[in-house]
């Protein structure tokens with residue numbers, strides 16, 4: 429069914445054709461006629477289904493003429509979603525004379541006050557700031573004709589139920605109430621029951637699977653190699669715009685720093701950033717000022733950026749719903765998209781639940797020219813590591829480098845103890861018992877080094893090399909790496925001080 433058969437006014441049809449929409453999505457075909465008739469409605473739909481246009485188009489038509497009084501109110505769980513919905517209001521209402529504004533916390537309220545003073549017809553708001561402004565007498569809800577509760581389940585998850593009830597108390601009883609929710613638990617049923625009258629139910633089908641056009645692949649990789657693998661993929665493949673999800677804000681910070689150091693145009697969005705920073709990151713990503721956006725789950729529901737080509741789960745989420753939400757950021761509105769997930773052995777349990785949920789076994793990919801055996805090195809290091817310098821020195825001498833040449837310290841100790849040739853040193857190192865890789869924390873690095881010491885070593889060895897050994901060691905290092913080798917690389921300082929503590 430084309431848009432023209434939904435009963436929409438010419439100004440809205442013009443805006444839709446300017447937006448390049450050829451036909452309505454299923455939720456739009458079902459919801460628009462019912463909302464135009466003035467009915468209350470429950471829409472089971474989430475971001476990515478076209479739900480925003482499904483409620484914005486008909487309420488614009490119902491308002492149609494500006495009065496300068498707030499007649500439509502949309503409540504959203506997050507600031508990002510408030511901004512996004514308000515942008516949609518402007519986009520679809522561009523040929524109507526209606527005025528709208530977004531009201532949300534975390535930023536100065538002055539511009540919001542000014543917009544309210546000029547007069548608006550539509551407010552899209554998060555509940556907290558809305559009630560603040562109501563409390564200050566700056567915002568009046570007595571003329572509201574249409575209330576939309578967007579992502580109602582998420583608002584309840586975030587503890588907004590008392591605020592929603594408070595807002596509803598301030599509205600006229602005679603109004604149209606639209607409620608959209610991705611899930612429909614009892615709490616939502618109860619809320620709907622208390623704020624709506626005989627609602628029509630439309631169901632866009634909660635996607636239990638990412639969109640058909642999305643290719644999904646898993647990259648098995650040890651946790652400490654994820655950053656290297658990402659840099660490797662970025663070097664091999666055009667992956668822009670790329671949305672990367674990390675589990676924690678610290679993880680996002682760290683990855684953001686590393687990508688910046690590698691000269692990628694990258695922004696980040698998580699709960700540790702101010703609202704202004706979050707908005708700047710999102711706008712910049714939308715407008716292609718940034719190639720990569722690193723985000724935690726806070727962003728996964730709200731983000732609507734057209735044409736995200738790749739989504740990468742740097743850390744795979746621990747439940748299928750979050751996976752589907754995240755992957756749903758690509759392949760939107762029936763466009764193709766690619767979703768990659770890095771998975772370490774301990775993620776296998778989450779992978780199983782995701783695969784069960786989407787009823788599909790995901791393809792595992794191994795990259796031929798990526799070294800999956802590189803040992804743990806200090807995180808975030810962009811300078812060539814001592815390991816790499818050993819490699820290149822060996823390469824220059826046309827010798828084999830086993831990946832067991834793990835740390836400069838271990839290498840140095842062997843060199844000093846035996847006074848052997850480099851090749852002999854390496855062979856000795858290769859015969860050492862191998863230990864499993866450990867988490868990359870300075871504490872664990874210390875412990876690992878401690879464990880790596882063969883039991884047979886003498887107490888003297890534990891005390892470090894003698895003076896003569898040190899001189900011989902320096903001579904060897906200078907021969908191999910030049911005078912600069914005597915200056916310890918900065919990123920090894922923690923390791924060295926851990927070493928000195930061990931010696932004491």
Ligand code: AMP
Pocket residue numbers: 448449450451452453456474475476477478479480481732733734760761
């Ligand atoms: P939403 O589910 O509201 O977040 O919308 C998801 C994306 O689909 C947004 O970028 C919309 O601009 C886009 N969209 C909405 N309706 C249509 C449509 N009928 N045809 C093509 N794209 C659409």
